[in-house]
Amino acid sequence: MNAASTLTARLLTERARPHGISGWRHAHWLAVGTVCLGAFLGQLTASITALVYPALQRHFGTGFAAVEWVALAYLLVLVALLAPVGRLSDLVGRKTVYIGGFAVFGLASLAAGFAGGLGTLVACRAVQAVGSAMMQANSVALVARGVPEHAMRRALGIQAAAQGLGLALGPSLGGLLVEHASWRWVFWINVPVALVGILAGWFLLPRTRRPDAAGPVPPPRRAVRTDRTDPDGGRFDLAGLLLLAGSTTALLLALSAASGLPLPGWVVAALLLATVLLGLGLVRQERRATRPILAPGLVNTPGVRPGLAVSLIGYLLLFCPLVLGPVLLAEAGLPTGQAGLVITVLPAAFAVAATVGGALLPRGWSDVARCRFGASLTGAGLLGCVLLPVAGAPALALAFPLLVAGGGLGLLLPANNALVMRAIPAECSAVGGGMVNMARSLGTALGTALPVLGVHLAGPVPGGRAVLLALAAVAGLAVALSRPVRRR
Template sequence: MRKWLPLVAICLGAFILLVDVTIVNVALPSMASDLHASFTSLQWVMDMYALALAALLLAAGSLADLFGHRRLYVIGLGVFALSSLAAALSPDATTLITARAVQGVGGAAMFATSAALVAASYQGRDRGTAFGVWGAVNGAAAALGPVLGGLLTEGLGWQAIFLVNLPIAVVAIALTLRVLPVGRRGTGRLDLPGALTFTVAAAALTYALIRGGEDGWTDTLTVASFVLAAVAVVAFVVVELRSAHPMLDLSLLRRPTFSGLLGSAVLFQAGSFGALVYVSLWLQNVLGLSPIRGGLALMPLAVASFVVAAAAGRHAHRFSPAVPVGVGMVLIGIGAGVLWQSVSAGSHASALFAGLAVIGAGVGLATPVLVSTAVDAVPAHRSGMAGGAVNTFRQLGMSLGIALFGSMFTARVREVTSHRGTVRAAYAAGLDRIFLASALAALAGAGLVFLTVRRSRVGETPQGAPSPDARDLAVRGG
């Protein structure tokens, strides 16, 4: 039993950081009332966390490779706990939004290091089992967020959704310091220009996606943010090509498995979770369900994800990683297709159950292998970077899915209501569009996986690229 304590420490952190992506959704009306703020302004309570998380993941992974994965994980837990306390004690909306941004900083440190810590703590069949459980926690946490948020908000007040993080973080810190090995520091130094340019690019892109979904894609600030993101990406590429210690070793993108996984991570997250925000709106605004009952309606996804990931993880090593990841994304596409056919103007919450369960099975099958294969596809001294990169692309996929699906949903709702359709018919028509888009995104991701992903050997060097040792010797003049 003791051998699984490191996994418990890692999963506790993963759970609270991913639950906090969605747990605030159902609490926003209560926050708006207590803090005397507009509901629209408090949307940034949710969005600021997602923005900071996406912008800083890759930089956090690079820092972890240099200073140690356990060390940065513990720091991240501490920052997350203190900012959660600040969020719960916030006297106004501005303080709350700022605390959420700091939460995103701590969450980035935790998210970027967790996959590398799992990989370093387990080998062989145990590694497959560990990644299965870790993936199950990842998949279930986001889906459980609305349920926990509803329970805590209705029972104890919105502050409880932040206070509950404190004891979990304290236990995770104590357990981490006791059972996880310290690990070795990396060589080299922080690629500060690379970290700055990538952070600007990710933050600008995430902000543009969020704002575009809310204020329109031709909004001046939306367009300016996209332009800034493009300029920052070009600057980042130039900086990384010239850096002796790049934050993202661009030569690794020559590995089809690694580059394919980055692209599929975007489509995976958009196809799996991009529609859930609008499903929650339908459940509460149209069907009139309470936050708790609305959250419970999404439970088939969480339950199926957890069960499948935990069961499949121990057997995943027997197959090429393209099989569980690709088949998982096919299942996500099928599940979204079932929802596309099932939900109509006369539907009730039960119409969601079958489709969500199939999506959950796909998430549970794909998540553990998606991340572990990305970590295994690069040299061990770049594992933090790999974990940070794939999770960055997952987070960007979530933002992209929510923003693009939001535009499609809003346009379809307006179209139906302009023709004197009922609210139920308008929402159903909007969901119809985004379920179809989710299915297409997931199936496109599956195609990309089957074309590019192959079993990797840890530390394998891509053709034409110097080995890590050779590169390090050249940098040191050896």
Template sequence: MAISDPDLRRPRGWALLTWERPRPDLIRTRPWAWRLAVATVCFGAFMGQLDASIVTLTYQALRGQFHTPLAAVQWVSLAYMLALVALLIPVGRLSDAHGRKLMYLYGFALFTAASAACGLAPTLTLLIVFRVLQAAGAAMLQANSVALVTTSAPPNKMRTALGMQAAGQAIGLALGPTIGGALVDTIGWRWVFGINVPVGIIALIAGHYLLPRTRQRSTTNRVDLPGILLLATSTTALLLGLSVASGLGLPQWATAVLLTLAVTAGWAFVRRQARTTNPLVDLALLRSGGISPGLFGGLCAYLVLFGPLVLVPIGLARQGVGALTSGLILTALPVGFAVAATLADRVLPPGWGNRARSRTGALGCVLALGLMALLPLREALLPAPLVLLGLSLGVFLPANNTAVMRAIPTAASGTGGGMVNMTRGLGTALGVAAVTLTLHLAPGTAGLTAAFAVLAAFALLALATVARPASPESGSGGSSGGADASFEL
């Protein structure tokens, strides 16, 4: 029988590289096919969060291996996050136009290959370069994961599908510190990156056969390359300036120069987005439906989430605590996050909307970080406030991101998911930079207390974004089809 859909005709030659292979009929026609697709996306969710929470456990080993200060080692994380910030939105655009499955699979291939290269890196400089390549692959995964979930699952199964994805992220985030600490203390920091390779190979094979092809595509738009360069310049200059202030081996006057460059490039970026016909960030969209406060609240929450992943291992290492023990203690945070992200709907009052959930989560973050700032940094005292912080963030982030994505048109779900993930990348990078800067400016025990206080201040800012009473448009926190694509944590 002839195939009328041209997208299903198998191309030849180089065209195969841009062809999305449809699922076999044996899989596609089954009622549970969507579960297989979502489970495949969970591989990416698992790897992304595992990588995010595992790398900070290598800092002390990297400082010893390459004989460099913390301000230099932090760029193993910062370079990764900066690349994500620059690439998530344009990759989302390209994926909407050329195929989400295609970009997702290429992302897995690049992420896996770059992970292997990171594990073999002979110098810190090359490790940072390979981390940038790894981030490019991660951007192709993250910009498409939400859209793949929401287009795979039937509308009445959307909440279940998003919960499955959240569980994959939560498991990766929860296992990261323990696995990272065990690897660093036993076979070495290189295996922190090598662990991604077997998972990536399995995910590539599964995605090839189980992910659905893209049936609805947007028109192809020219990528705003000047906008990407201005955004990358602004964020890189900002974080590099903070690194110089944190002890990176550059003259201190470079801090003022870099921060001035960051502000100038940021202003130029905003001006360009307002004038260009094909903006990287739609400023009109940001002005509607409380999207901007939601994105800022998410940025603060991601900063609060990842700041302790750097702070706690460094603080415990100063007391002679090993990486494995630090990882086990730090696991309390992502475990709390995992529990809240996956079970909040069953525990919280059903009448609570996204704003009420966000307020509760933000208040919990302030309380947890306040306790950590007041209590001494001791192994026995850390787990309880870390669990509280994880639970609070697990309540805040899904509700906050749901409210943001509901305000974004379904046709722009790829771009909207990229915006949410861009705030995650920037928030994570700022969390690493803020902790490093605070520890440099206030050495010793005072620095640990000050760093927790700084994180608590950002939790207060997140609370401020949801402090006003809920409006009728706020939603109830239930599923609403494709717009509920916000469960990307």
């Protein structure tokens, strides 16, 4: 065996935690904390980059339509890779892939800060998305399979709170870095967090793969197998990956073009047609593939399909106000500092509700009841944003409906994640977690693109209110999709 093979074998061999840590009865909370680092880092990146768009336009001398791809390139790669990386994690080991994600993300962030051109920066963001996919495809699975059954909902709520903290901290931190340092520090700030994540993952995450690579470490709780596919057999579904990447890219390009990107109308129509055709081709391919990246056997498991839809809706409802809010508040004449504080209320309320909100609800409530209540609160908050006269209203009054909406999302998403992960068999948990995160990423991408489309078509205030009204209706759809699973 040569030196390269030896090094590869050592890197792919998961190390057990130190005995003093693994023997502690609360060690699973250390693993949850490590997963929260990745959740925090991913959402911090999602919210902090929007603050650098004006600085990037000035530095590179380009327009907003080009700078927008700093975010879209990241989201496209993330959506395309979450499911296949989840399947790779089932084969290699979730701990190995998760730690590797921190390394890739940190190196790409370092390179992004040194980027000399917009094309280089976009390429670095795409590599960042590879590292983020390696973390996100394993985060839910590491939590769901690493904690006792009775603690899973609380652990998923803590993870969601870490995401909310990253979202809430991003705007204020990004503004400070751009104002007092440089836009480059928006990317360099990720490097120390990634280093801490590598060390924490190495020492605090439990091993998910046997040392001899004979198979995964059995989960701590019994699971019923409902998947009809062999998780280790067959070829990698390259055709499915290309169809998924092509369909999502065509959709986002069409939305971007309709929102002001200078492309001819026939190109937009062609992109929409390509979205439909590639989507139909993806459905057909996934039904025929030996090892499909979207795993129809899992999607068709009772409770998984509506749960994935609710995950997408939840992040659509979360990111639309974050993008749309500053536009509406600026039109109302609210100072930038006050507008930033008002917008921060939404992710902050999401983080708090995800952590402690469930404990305030009746203990006898099921996860389905929590989902319905959370979605109803979110819809009510968004409807309040539509009905509230923004002009002349005090900041506290403007923040209240966002507080209600954020709190509702903090109740909805952890309970929905628990429902989905309980329905997925243990041996396919990383693939299932990847699909959950892929749904989140699609919701994030749509939540970023749709407000720009509404404002471009109807103007800031009328278009913004129309988008918020549509979001309130979508929250009602989440209520309808949240229903008990009838086990077969």
